Amino acid sequence: MLTSGLDDRIPDLELLYRDLHEHPELSFQEERTASVLAARLAAAGLEVTTGVGKTGVVGVLRNGEGPTVLLRADMDALPVQEIEKVPYRSRATGVDPDGVSTPVMHACGHDTHMTALIGAVEQLVANRDAWSGTVLAVLQPAEEVGSGAQAMLDDGFLDRFGPFDVALGQHITSAPSTHLYLCPGVFMAAADSLRVTVYGRGGHGSAPHTTVDPVVLAASIVMRLQTIVAREVAPNEVAVVTVAAIHAGRKENVIPASAELKLNVRTFDPDVRERVLAAITRIVDAEAEAAGAPRPPEIAPINGFPLLRNDVATTEAVRAAFTEAFGAGHVHETTPKTGSEDFGLFAEAAGVPSVFWNFGGFDPALYPDDPAHPHAAVASGRAPGGHSPEFVPTAVAPTLRRAVEALLTAAAIWLVR
Structure with a gap:
């Protein structure tokens, strides 16, 4: 089982999450973030390359013959002033593209994405006997400005790190923790x-x-x-x-x-x-x-940003794996979102399928209605939406656990035979 030992790993991942949340950096300025994550990947035994697309990090984990799976997380934060909600709130500042000093916050949850990817990689290393193939751990800069994926591709990503068979990615959303949301076809605007x-x-x-x-x-x-x-x-x-x-x-x-x-x-x-x-x-x-x-x-x-399209057949395979692992009540089909993502450029450039999904990150009590439709809670002000100064997960440990589990469950479709 790829998730074997995950419960023991969660407290350490939560510390990593808090550190990343407290030290956010703007697009293409993710120097500290990249350094912390590269060190973590190297400590796990991956072949690590930094400075890809300026500040991107790529870790390669080889484990015998088999498919190559790309797992991607984004690193950058937003020019938002975080309100006082948690003791590890960001007090960081940065300089925006116009040269203006600004407060900086992980108001879009990229800190959870990075932490989950590190957790998934460390689980794969700890459970090498349960899978075979290669994993590309991609920590991408500058998603918030729609330039990071293309910058990594322009820096020779495909030539430097070889072909891959599928690209998998995820994004936290304002929804009950432990719930997952997928959409086949066009997913993001x-x-x-x-x-x-x-x-x-x-x-x-x-x-x-x-x-x-x-x-x-x-x-x-x-x-x-x-x-x-x-x-x-x-x-x-x-x-x-x-x-x-x-x-x-x-x-x-x-x-x-x-x-x-x-x-x-x-x-x-x-x-x-x-x-x-x-x-x-x-x-x-x-x-x-x-x-x-x-x-x-x-x-x-x-x-x-380009349209983000999920490969229909691959999305259905991921949905089936999620449903088997977590139960139908925690896996929902959602509708296309007017948010945007540049994740799809990796698979498009390689000519392979990709799947991108959402995971909830907040106390289920904030969403008294059907968890399949959490948007009413955001519209009513009961729950924070993305890019809000209040967008800080209120159920950190279960959120990180489910995000790691989701990456591992999806990757296992290709890596576990």
């Missing part, structure tokens, strides 16, 4: 992040009639963008347009000369994506002209 800069004519706050106010222009754009999904996307199509950042001015009586907006777009269909992006450009240009802007606005991409 494509994403486009944009920076929009609009220009006005600055001046004194007491004389707005002598200016072209970019703050008012930005506000008009925000409101008009909401009509794209409401009035230009069909009811049977899916799109999300979010303006999550606006920056303009520094003083209450000085009208600035420009304003910056940051947008995020999620779609499941290439045609919808093209139409939504075209509508954004049309609206931004038209609002600037209507405001009498002295120069055209600028729209520039920040980052992007």
Whole structure:
């Protein structure tokens, strides 16, 4: 059994999780994180390569003849200020791509992903007689900006670490601990992040009639963008347009000369994506002209994610293995999510199947409704959602145990004969 001895390992994994949670790092800045994880893999006896795609880590575990399975976890954190909930909360700061100092937090649970992967690898090492083949333990940087997987591939990942037969990955979600969620086919949306800069004519706050106010222009754009999904996307199509950042001015009586907006777009269909992006450009240009802007606005991409597709047959195999191991009541089929992931690029580049699933990480009492549909608890505010300053698992030990078990159970489909 690949899980033999796991219960004894959980306290040590929880210490690793707390350390990673307390010391988060932003995308492509995961130097300490990579060092801690590389040392752990090396101590387990893996062949370890660091600096893959700048800060990525790859560990190779060979155990005789058999398939090669890629197990992936992401390492980066977010520019979020963590609230005081746990004694090991993050007090770390970092510098974002704009050169601005910011608090940093593992508000998307990558600390649990890394810990689970380390736990799975250590279990495989401890139970070598129960399996055969090769495991690629991939600790990927910069998932939050959609660049880390491609950076590792561009750094020769396939040539350096050889072919593999399947790619497996997982992500914590706001749901009851010990529950697992799978979706065959398209699972996560494509994403486009944009920076929009609009220009006005600055001046004194007491004389707005002598200016072209970019703050008012930005506000008009925000409101008009909401009509794209409401009035230009069909009811049977899916799109999300979010303006999550606006920056303009520094003083209450000085009208600035420009304003910056940051947008995020999620779609499941290439045609919808093209139409939504075209509508954004049309609206931004038209609002600037209507405001009498002295120069055209600028729209520039920040980052992007591809669609994440789970291979249907492989997903069904993983679902069957999960159901046998954990019971049907703890394994759920979910619907496509408007969140995004770059994990699928590894399998796409190699031409092999991949499966990505979610695992719950919170006290089941937060989800009094059907555990197969935990989203109502997040929408009502009973439970934290991803990227929230409150997104800290409330059931750490059972969450880590199930995340390790899930990786091992899925990998065993190929490694245990």
